[in-house]
Amino acid sequence: MTETNVIDAKNLVREFNGKRVINRVSFGIKEGEIFGFLGPNGAGKTTTVRLLSGVLAPTEGSAWVMGYDVRSEPLEVRKVIGVLTETSSLYERLSAKENLAFFGHLYGLDGEMLNNRINELLQFFGLQEKSMDKVGTFSTGMKKRLSLARALFHDPPVLFLDEPTSGLDPEGARLIRNHINELSKEEKRTIFLCTHNLEEAKELCSRVAIIDNGKIIAIGSPEDLERDLWQKTEVEVNLDEANNEMLKFIRELEIVMNMRIDKEKIFIELGSQNDIPVLVEEIVHKGGRIFSVNQVSHSLEEIYFRIREEKK
Amino acid sequence: MNWHNVITIARKDIKEVRENKSIWIPMIVVFLIFSVVLPVIFILAILHTAESELMTEPMKTFFQNMPTSLTNQIAGMTLEQQMIYLAVTYFFAPLFLILPLMVSNIFAVDSFAGEKERKTIEALLYTPTTDKELIMGKLLAAFVPSQIIAWIGFVIYSIVVNLTGYPTFGRIFFPGLLWVVLMLWIVPAVSLFGLGVSVLVSIKAKSFQEAYQISGSVVLPFIAILLMQIFGVIYLSIWFTLVLGLLFWVVDWIILYIGTKKFRRGEIIANMV
Secondary structure, three states: OOOOEEEEEEEEEEEEOOEEEEEEEEEEEEOOOEEEEEOOOOOOHHHHHHHHOOOOOOOEEEEEEOOEEOOOOHHHHHHHEEEEOOOOOOOOOOEHHHHHHHHHHHOOOOHHHHHHHHHHHHHHOOOHHHOOOEHHHOOHHHHHHHHHHHHHOOOOOEEEEEOOOOOOOHHHHHHHHHHHHHHHHOOOOEEEEEEOOHHHHHHHOOEEEEEEOOEEEEEEOHHHHHHHHOOOEEEEEEEOOOOHHHHHHHHHOOOEEEEEEEOOEEEEEEOOOOHHHHHHHHHHHOOOOEEEEEEOOOOHHHHHHHHHHHHO | OOHHHHHHHHHHHHHHHHOOHHHHHHHHHHHHHHHHHHHHHHHHHHHOOOHHHHOOHHHHHHHHHOOHHHHHHHOOOOHHHHHHHHHHHHHHHHHHHHHHHHHHHHHHHHHHHHHHHOOOHHHHHOOOOOHHHHHHHHHHHHHHHHHHHHHHHHHHHHHHHHHHHHHHHOOOOOOOHHHHHHHHHHHHHHHHHHHHHHHHHHHHOOOHHHHHHHHHHHHHHHHHHHHHHHOOOOOOOHHHHHHHHHHHHHHHHHHHHHHHHHOOHHHHHHHOO
16 A cells, blocks of 8 residues: 555456456555546446455456455455445345344444444434335335445445445435545545446546446546546637627637537637636627626536547 | 354354245245155055055065064064054155255255345455355354254154054154164265255356256255165165265265365356356
8 A cells, every 4th residue: 555545456457267357457546535436337347346355356466455455465455345236235035134233243243332333324324214124125225225334334444335326216316425425525434436427426526537348548537537638628608799790700819729609609719728818808808798708617428438439 | 263253144044044935935845744744644554554465566575685684673573563664764764864955955055046146145245254254154054954954853753653653563663773873973964965065056056046956966866775775775774874974974075175165255256247
């Protein structure tokens, strides 16, 4: 582990029957960070979680979680992590309480301590009233919340969350996202979030990595990735009267690199952000009345598809 | 090895099976058939059949090939008593062994292949348990119920055959030394045999059904023993039972050794990819 990284992966490789499914994956994640791991189905997100949690041994490369080597200290790694698997992995024939008690026992909790923790978590996730019900009768949202409670049972500093909101209604998804945010911001837990929900990643993650065919094709904050892809600045200008003379004037300005009109909106491409006040000044000087100027930002979805397109 | 983890896993697995009626109802049915229905029908059939009709050709062959030790055991008994004694003590023995075998087989398959099929095993693999604790917990979860059921079955079987045969014998005639050896030496070995095969099959199998169908073939050797006994090829003497038990223990050791070597969480999770 480097001094500040809680999770460190160096050139991780995993092969199944000679086929390479994880290909030289490297990254570092700091304490309290929510790190998004994005990619299509089968890209290698879940396999990476399995490698980092010491369940699956890497074919090549190394990784450390909280300083523990996933290859030589897998048991220590599993003590400091909580994993929310994509499928709930709950025992449907047992009650919510029995499920949590089983995992609690395996994390070394017993007696009053165990019961208190179970009640605390069931209360926190709004499942207290259903504590004795069989999990098989639970909705997808309730199962997700119970799985998250299980992942948090032993108070782990590192969490791996695999598609935490998949299959949930908007309300349920919002609830889980709020929990994730709290876990990072207030409790300083480090979160490795696998998702293909790009809006969710943008909302939650300080940094993301995009994985495709087992290889990381981009890594950084959504803003950095955007800046790398769109080096020019684009602004949307809303004018009172956008007549031909004004449009011609704008187009011929030295700072304007490109201009397009889309659904009566004027989009102007500039060399940099510093050109925005110059543009406004020029238009006003020419007698134009500006209602608004907005810098166009790209959604993570646009970034994601652009990166994947470029790497093809 | 952390025995607290082993026992926790075993208790959870037993509870899960207990909650699954589709598993334990057929088990109780088979249990009742072997311990109550079949022996009662067999004894009543003997009691209500004329002596002349009891001596069928296979029975004549069996009596002719019977070793001296067995002839001495039934000397002085009436034909009815001889037939009941032989059936209860010898013919039902291999059939009775199927009971613990079946129980350990079902529990083990549900515990390994069933968990894989229901995808519940993934969360378990992420816990701080060792591979050895996982497999020991699961073996215990299958072994303990199979022994309990075998002993309950044995007690019920003993009561049923003594009660049904009492009008003819006028005394308690069962169990003899053979069944004590059977219960203490063969039954645990046979249960472990079923367990070992189930573990080996379940590691690779993707579903409960697939694993159960393949591992279910472990009953075949016991049906073979039953048939060989009927046709007088072998008979379950105490020495034969001791040697047979030893053979099973050796086979068990080999199968379980391979099973525990092959049981690696990485292997299981790799098969789930």
